[in-house]
Amino acid sequence: METAGGKLVSELSRETPDERFGRLLAANHAPLTRLAASYAANRSDRDDLLQEIAIALWRALPSFRGECAERTFLFRIAHNRCITHLSKRRYTVSLDDAHIDAEDPQASSEAIVAEEQQRRRFVAAIRELPVIQREVLVLFLEGMGYGEIAAVVGISESNVGVRLNRARQKLKALLGDRS
Amino acid sequence: MSVDGEMEGWRRQWQGGAKPVVDADAIERLRRGVVRETFWSKWGLIFPIFATLWSGATIVMPALRSGRALVVLLGVESVVFIVVVWVVAFWLGRGTWRPLADTTAAFIAISIRRREAYIRGAIAGACLYVAQFALLVLVFGLSPAGFGAVLVSAPVMGLGWIGIPVVFAGLYWFGRRQWSDLERLRELKRQLPSD
Numbered sequence: 001m002e003t004a005g006g007k008l009v010s011e012l013s014r015e016t017p018d019e020r021f022g023r024l025l026a027a028n029h030a031p032l033t034r035l036a037a038s039y040a041a042n043r044s045d046r047d048d049l050l051q052e053i054a055i056a057l058w059r060a061l062p063s064f065r066g067e068c069a070e071r072t073f074l075f076r077i078a079h080n081r082c083i084t085h086l087s088k089r090r091y092t093v094s095l096d097d098a099h100i101d102a103e104d105p106q107a108s109s110e111a112i113v114a115e116e117q118q119r120r121r122f123v124a125a126i127r128e129l130p131v132i133q134r135e136v137l138v139l140f141l142e143g144m145g146y147g148e149i150a151a152v153v154g155i156s157e158s159n160v161g162v163r164l165n166r167a168r169q170k171l172k173a174l175l176g177d178r179s
Numbered sequence: 180m181s182v183d184g185e186m187e188g189w190r191r192q193w194q195g196g197a198k199p200v201v202d203a204d205a206i207e208r209l210r211r212g213v214v215r216e217t218f219w220s221k222w223g224l225i226f227p228i229f230a231t232l233w234s235g236a237t238i239v240m241p242a243l244r245s246g247r248a249l250v251v252l253l254g255v256e257s258v259v260f261i262v263v264v265w266v267v268a269f270w271l272g273r274g275t276w277r278p279l280a281d282t283t284a285a286f287i288a289i290s291i292r293r294r295e296a297y298i299r300g301a302i303a304g305a306c307l308y309v310a311q312f313a314l315l316v317l318v319f320g321l322s323p324a325g326f327g328a329v330l331v332s333a334p335v336m337g338l339g340w341i342g343i344p345v346v347f348a349g350l351y352w353f354g355r356r357q358w359s360d361l362e363r364l365r366e367l368k369r370q371l372p373s374d
Contacts, residue, residue: 021213025206034193054209055216083286086367087294087360115195122192130370135283140186141193154282168186 017061024061024074025054031142032078038126038138039082049085053078068151075144075152079135086131125174133167136160231261253318260311267303271296287368294361301350301357308346312339 015023025032032053033046040046056077064073126134139149146157146164153160235258242254275293316335320326329335 022206022210025209029206030194051209051212051216054213058213058217079283080286083283083367084290087290087364119192119195122189126193131367132283132370138193141190143190143194154285171189172185 017058021058021061024057024070028071028074032074034142035075035078035082035138037123038134039085049082052085053081056081069148072148072151075139075142075148076154079139079152083131083135122175125171128174129167129170133163133170136163137167137171140164231265235261249318249322253315256314260307264307267307268300271300271303284368287364291361291364291368294357294364297357298354298361301354305347305350309343312343 033050036046036049036053040049057074060073060077064070126137129137135153136149139152144152146160149160150157155163238257239254242250245251275289275296277289316326316329316339319329319332322329
């Protein structure tokens with residue numbers, strides 16, 4: 001059996017937990033950062049959430065027996081941490097906080113600046129979506145199919161489709177309001 | 180624009196937000212943080228057990244050796260009190276260890292149960308503290324020294340007249356934070372059935 005990361009289960013069993021943990025983090029750092037950003041209020045909050053996800057992954061990895069793709073397993077843990085993290089949010093989101101990752105502050109090109117502003121608006125709009133819509137949309141934007149999203153979130157594929165459609169309509173409206 | 184085209188555009192915009200390169204420093208920071216957190220969480224589990232055993236032993240052994248009935252009684256009562264605290268903690272924590280399923284609803288539900296347990300724990304902690312304090316004042320007050328001397332003694336001043344307001348203020352602050360989290364979680368839960 002092959003995992004989403006391209007590793008055979010027999011190869012995985014030879015990895016130490018520390019090696020597996022490092023490999024998974026390295027391979028999924030950018031998607032996890034984006035996922036955390038969609039649930040965090042600002043950059044510091046995002047980093048805290050990323051840390052919580054890493055700790056949860058470290059604790060859960062020994063129980064992983066290859067029943068599902070590694071990525072599904074990883075995102076299920078990350079998603080659950082994000083949901084738990086929502087209860088701790090004590091501040092509101094501002095547009096300035098809506099960046100996903102560090103961009104070059106010295107960027108001189110107007111196109112780059114405009115693109116970054118557009119991206120911030122986009123992320124801010126995603127954060128305004130209800131959680132049940134946001135969770136499926138973010139995973140879809142990460143390139144997951146309905147089946148994998150269903151496995152991560154714990155709902156049926158048809159429900160994924162319904163939520164995704166509603167999320168798309170709502171996001172479109174939010175982006176329209178902001179432009 | 181078609182739905183697929185729109186979604187594809189959003190996906191490009193979304194994935195363009197974080198650089199696809201591996202940030203080795205960030206990963207190393209995460210790894211160090213995990214090791215640190217794991218160390219402290221293990222101590223967080225071990226420490227109360229050691230503290231209980233240590234305090235139990237340091238109270239009971241001298242009490243038994245003293246041979247005085249009142250001291251032996253207080254030693255036994257202290258052990259009973261420690262057992263009661265553990266039983267209450269486990270009883271309040273039932274059903275809060277793991278979610279019943281891997282769904283968003285299950286995670287929100289267990290987060291709510293945990294916050295409710297923390298709030299009940301804060302109330303129970305306050306009650307147990309006052310009960311233990313009152314019992315000690317009563318026992319010592321009935322001794323030949325009398326209540327007058329006991330009420331102004333250093334232990335009663337520290338544990339009671341200063342300790343009670345401090346403990347209550349701390350528990351109130353803790354409870355307020357948990358209540359705030361609980362409200363947020365209930366709002367999230369209200370969102371779920373609407374879909």
